[in-house]
Amino acid sequence: MVTGDASFIKKINRAIIISKIIEHGMISRADLAKITGLNKATISVQAADLLEENLIIETQQEHKNLGRRPIMLSINNQAGFALGIDLDKYSITFTLSNLSGALVHSHSIEMETSEYDLILKLLAEQITFYKEKCSHAPYGLIGVVIGIHGIVNNDETIYFVPYHQWHNKNLKADLKNETGVNIIVENNANLCSFAEIVYKHYHSENLLSVSLYSGIGLGIMVNNKLLKGCDGYAGEIGHMIIVPGGLPCSCGNLGCWEQYASESSFMKQLSAAQNKENVTYEDLRVWFTGQDPVINRLMRDYIKFLAYGLNNIINLYNPEILVINSELLRLYPNALEEIEAKLTSTLGQYRKLMISEFGKNACSMGACALAIKNFLEVKELSFAFEESSK
Numbered sequence: 001m002v003t004g005d006a007s008f009i010k011k012i013n014r015a016i017i018i019s020k021i022i023e024h025g026m027i028s029r030a031d032l033a034k035i036t037g038l039n040k041a042t043i044s045v046q047a048a049d050l051l052e053e054n055l056i057i058e059t060q061q062e063h064k065n066l067g068r069r070p071i072m073l074s075i076n077n078q079a080g081f082a083l084g085i086d087l088d089k090y091s092i093t094f095t096l097s098n099l100s101g102a103l104v105h106s107h108s109i110e111m112e113t114s115e116y117d118l119i120l121k122l123l124a125e126q127i128t129f130y131k132e133k134c135s136h137a138p139y140g141l142i143g144v145v146i147g148i149h150g151i152v153n154n155d156e157t158i159y160f161v162p163y164h165q166w167h168n169k170n171l172k173a174d175l176k177n178e179t180g181v182n183i184i185v186e187n188n189a190n191l192c193s194f195a196e197i198v199y200k201h202y203h204s205e206n207l208l209s210v211s212l213y214s215g216i217g218l219g220i221m222v223n224n225k226l227l228k229g230c231d232g233y234a235g236e237i238g239h240m241i242i243v244p245g246g247l248p249c250s251c252g253n254l255g256c257w258e259q260y261a262s263e264s265s266f267m268k269q270l271s272a273a274q275n276k277e278n279v280t281y282e283d284l285r286v287w288f289t290g291q292d293p294v295i296n297r298l299m300r301d302y303i304k305f306l307a308y309g310l311n312n313i314i315n316l317y318n319p320e321i322l323v324i325n326s327e328l329l330r331l332y333p334n335a336l337e338e339i340e341a342k343l344t345s346t347l348g349q350y351r352k353l354m355i356s357e358f359g360k361n362a363c364s365m366g367a368c369a370l371a372i373k374n375f376l377e378v379k380e381l382s383f384a385f386e387e388s389s390k
């Protein structure tokens with residue numbers, strides 16, 4: 001019993017130490033002891049183990065003054081690599097990150113099929129390619145996480161992907177069979193909110209991330225935990241009805257929010273109004289700069305419908321931070337001011353509303369981060385880009 005307890009405590013301490021090393025980028029043993037409250041002997045033993053395992057490295061800091069130069073510990077970036085995959089409607093994005101969450105490679109493949117077997121084959125080929133690419137590292141490819149723009153059960157099987165019309169698919173098991181790699185399957189909105197937490201807002205415990213692309217997804221972090229609901233379906237906020245008897249939706253209802261406030265619904269309207277097929281983000285940039293009257297009118301309507309839904313979400317969750325992930329709003333000048341002007345309820349409270357800096361990369365960044373978190377078996381993860389770039 002005593003041995004079991006001791007090894008359990010050792011594991012917990014190890015997780016805390018790794019978390020703090022990642023959060024600080026570089027830290028001395030003495031500072032680790034101070035921050036974690038663990039004694040110096042414990043830190044010493046654990047650091048020796050992590051060095052032995054190639055998971056951390058030591059660096060002697062340059063010091064202008066004479067005297068002792070502390071030896072700093074940091075994560076061994078090159079020990080292994082994480083692959084994040086964003087399985088979107090028309091393209092699949094593959095993003096490789098090192099063990100500190102820094103992106104080292106990213107590429108997208110366009111696809112015109114919804115056929116499960118073809119997409120499975122493509123994914124398996126790419127995962128095998130990345131597995132080979134990372135084989136030089138001590139831990140190679142440490143994990144693969146796939147973001148699904150659809151409903152994922154708590155056991156990671158796919159319940160439904162509307163735009164591919166996939167029902168009850170076990171992509172996790174199928175890919176494991178094909179590649180021998182451990183795969184995690186997760187909803188894309190959850191991964192976007194995870195990316196915001198680990199790459200940016202790690203001090204917030206109550207963060208919502210709304211992703212507005214082909215549909216609308218909501219990632220919900222409450223008290224530092226991802227809220228998934230009984231079966232894993234929580235956050236299907238795009239199907240909240242905001243216009244009774246309104247536009248028909250693929251879910252079978254009328255007037256769902258995503259028929260009015262997703263990027264694809266906006267693009268459809270814009271395409272019809274401007275009489276131009278396949279409107280690009282570059283077109284948007286030009287029209288916004290030129291103050292095109294048609295686009296200005298459509299944006300006013302779009303923001304009105306967007307704000308209806310945001311208002312409801314804010315009233316439900318009272319978030320500290322509400323992040324909106326949208327390329328359209330990233331390009332639109334004054335997006336935040338115009339949205340906030342429509343959120344006038346005296347009851348709906350939030351501390352901060354913002355447009356995500358990560359845009360379309362958020363899902364695959366969150367996917368890489370989740371793979372790293374699982375591999376290192378840590379409870380908390382926050383990447384130290386701000387500190388290390390100073």
Ligand SMILES: [Zn+2]
Pocket residue numbers: 238239249250251252253256
């Ligand atoms: Zn719907």
